[in-house]
Amino acid sequence: MTTASVSLGASVSSQSRFMQLALAALLGIFVMGFVGFSHIDAVHNAAHDYRHSMAFPCH
């Protein structure tokens, strides 16, 4: 078992730990990908100022 999984809860198997963290990271990537990178016009327009302000590729 890795040191990380010991410090965060020995009762969670490292495989389940990995899956849950990976799932959380994927969810995060999906959320910001949709708001910041989606090509749907309405989504682009709604978050237009935000995209520019975050230096996301825009237009």
Added chain:
Amino acid sequence: MNLFRNVVFIAAIAGLVAGVVLACMQAYATVPLILKAEVYEQAGGGHHHDHAAPAATDSNAMSTAAPAPAEATAAAEDEGWAPADGFERFAFSVLANIVTGIGFGLILVAVSEFAGGIGGWRQGVFWGLAGFAVFTLAPGLGLPPELPAMPAADLTQRQIWWWATVAATAAGLGLIAFRKSLPLAILAVLLIVAPHVVGAPQPDSYETAIPEGLHHQFVVAVTVTNLVFWLVLGAVVGVVRGRFTGTATSLRDSFA
């Protein structure tokens, strides 16, 4: 799914706080510059019409009438639904800030848990610096923050370069921070440098109606606001995680 639930909870609080902070900073620092640039964008659109008209008159009289309606419909198609200027537009910006703040928070918390977790606001600040380097600094070198009406290469290509740069920089920083090996550190530097050797997709022409001073101001505003966003996000994650888990011993129980 206890761990997942805790990660989402911490990311939601941190993303909400950092997103609201970022939205406030944007309202004062970046959005006024975007609105200024849109004035040039409108003016630039008119300028293009002027260019198209003489070219058309050269060929024949029939085509002078044709370009104007065609461009008008193209512009209408391009727009789609958009929030009304003023409060609605601001509200959607705030919403986007909070939602993506939570998205960034999820990534930050999940990745940091792999490395043992963020143990307090000070560790959070350093994680925030890493996030700033990965998501703002590295992609911003090749693709500087751009204002409306600025020339840019194909959108999809720029987005691919952006994501590849983020991934390579994150992997590089991770190798430097968590692998105590010289060859891996060298590999890390190569990973961080590689996207810039390849180079970001560039526009055909750099000609723009936007004054250089305005653009420079915007680059500074975007970079500084993003830096503060990441520092706040990291610090809040550290604080909330600490509150959530209590002492090191109860960390096991609550995060189990």
